[in-house]
Amino acid sequence: MKDRTLIITGLIIFIALVAFPFWYNMGKASPQPDLVLTAKAKAAGACVMPTAYMRANHMHLLDAWRNSVVRDAKRVFVNPQGKTFNISLTKTCLDCHSNKAEFCDRCHSYASAEPYCWDCHLDQSKENK
Amino acid sequence: MNVKYMYSLLAVIALFLIAWIGSAIGLKPLFGIVFPYVAVMVFIAGFAYRVMSWARSAVPFAIPTTCGQQKSLPWIKPNSVDNPTSTGGVVLRMILEVVFLRSLFRNTRMKLKESGNKLAYNLEIFLWVGALAFHWAFFTVLFRHLRLFTNPVPGCVELVEKIDSFFRFEVLYDAVKVALPGVYLSGIILLLAVTYLLLRRLFIPTVKYISQAADYFPLFLIFGIAFTGILMRYFLKVDMTSTKELTMGLVTFHPTIPKGVGSLFFIHLFLVCVLLAYFPFSKLMHLGGVFLSPTRNMRTDTRARRHVNPWNYPVPIHTYEEYEDEFRDKMIEAGLPVEKMPEPQPAEETDKKESHDG
Structure with missing residues (x-):
């Protein structure tokens, strides 16, 4: 009988742990965040690569850009449409997407991704304010 | 050709195809909403049912395993962990068993030495290493997945993610670009460990001989889960925010099927659902069973304290x-x-x- 009380207690603790996501998020609907495009980004119309590619692979592009500048000193990127861009996070990417908090951070914090861009780069939108 | 593993493999392939075709022909709500809820309910109800049926069973005899000197005369040193006579010792032994799988560490292999007819017991450590890697990696993977089921993500989950993705293996050639976002070691270790545990059953004749379809099926299933997970994260790039919207919808009871969630995710989810629903009715119940094993959870005080068999009924005696x-x-x-x-x-x-x- 004493054993059974112990077993039931253990079972209840286990079920409570399994159900953790259900009670932790109780009553908090969490739809995916809306990204805000700045006026400049909207005006540009297209990013360096198509949106679908950027959504999935922007980290590869940024890393390839970093390696090309830091290791090979190549600062020119030509996209499939033949358009050239200056390879620079601060001067190219953040020129349009100057709203890090509403563009980068929203998805990253929603998905709990922590890119190490900002270990080195400055968030200039914050600096200006 | 072994029927036992072929059936299991075919079953997992069939499940894979069912989820793929099902999500492709517009049954996404079934695979993304109905099955996960059903699977979680079956898991919890089945788990509780199995544990309670064990709790109701009688323990007729004291059968704790002893792996050391029992407590006896005061001048004989007892081994209080491997032969625990107190509840504290039992708890300590149980913790060591659950956390470090010590009974697998004791695995030995009997061998005749080539020179002469000497019999030797060799330490057979690979099962222990493989199982330890498998269980810990699986737990880490499971814990990391809380980031998809919590918003905001708790600090401890973020910490585990950070440690797990500590090493960077960015491969950036024009042709091959992999390992971004950061590689989680636990996922890779899980896949390697489950592969080892599977190959062990396939290629060691003695182990193969005692392996049933029910042994191969969870291995193939977990392999499928780890494989699709890795494929989604590093290669086919599932849309993370849409995926989290789906999973968050499930745990907040506002289920939705957002656009942009690919078939691969539904395959992964369906295999997980099958694992959850299969769990309580299979050998995987050792998760709960280890705590209820009389060989592990009883004190070895059989000489000091009488264990009364609950089956004993009053017998008329005539001395x-x-x-x-x-x-x-x-x-x-x-x-x-x-x-x-x-x-x-x-x-x-x-x-x-x-x-x-x-």
């Missing part, structure tokens, strides 16, 4: 003394020896005689 009391006269008449002579006179005389003789 020899009572038997003799009932039949003494008849026994004496028949000349049978009795332990207690009746009191009459002649008996007293003989007693006296005897004492004189003495």
Whole structure:
């Protein structure tokens, strides 16, 4: 009988742990965040690569850009449409997407991704304010 | 060709195809909403049912395993962990068993030495290493997945993610670009460990001989889950925010099927659902069973304390003394020896005689 009380207690603790996501998020609907495009980004119309590619692979592009500048000193990127861009996070990417908090951070914090861009780069939108 | 693993493999392939075709022909709500809820309910109800049926079972005998000296005379040193006579010792042994799988560490292999006829017991450590890697990696992977089921993500989950993705393996050639976002070691270790545990069952003849379809099926299933997970994260790039919207919808009871969630995710989710629903009715219940094993959770104080079998019912007993009391006269008449002579006179005389003789 004493054993059974112990077993039931253990079972209840286990079920409570399994159900953790259900009670932790109780009553908090969490739809995916809306990204805000700045006026400049909207005006540009297209990013360096198509949106679908950027959504999935922007980290590869940024890393390839970093390696090309830091290791090979190549600062020119030509996209499939033949358009050239200056390879620079601060001067190219953040020129349009100057709203890090509403563009980068929203998805990253929603998905709990922590890119190490900002270990080195400055968030200039914050600096200006 | 072994029927046992072929059936399991075919079953997992069939599940894979069912989820793929199902999500492609527009059954996404079924695979993304109905099955996950059903699977979680089956898991919890089935788990509780199995544990409670074990709790109701009798423990007729004290059968703790002993792996060291039992507590006996004061000058003999007892092994209080491997032969625990106290509840504290049992708890400690249980923790070591659950966390470090110590009983697998004891695995030995009997071998005849080539020189002469000497028998040797070699430490067979690979099962222990493989199982340890598998269980810890699986737990880490499971814990990391909380980031998809919590918003905001708790700090401890973020910490585990950070440690797990500590090493960076960015491969950035024009042709091959992999390992971004950061590689989680636990996922890779899980895949390698499950592969090892599978190959072990396939290629070691003695292990293969005792392996059933029910042993292969969870291995193939977990392989499929780890494989699709890795494929989604590093290669086919599932849309993370849409995926989290789906998973968050499930745990907040506002289920949605957002656009942009690919078939691969539904395959992964369906395999996980199958694992959850299959769990309580399979060998995987060792998750709960390890805590309820009499060989592990009983004290080895069998000599100090009597274990009463709950099956014992009151048995009418007739001791020899009572038997003799009932039949003494008849026994004496028949000349049978009795332990207690009746009191009459002649008996007293003989007693006296005897004492004189003495």
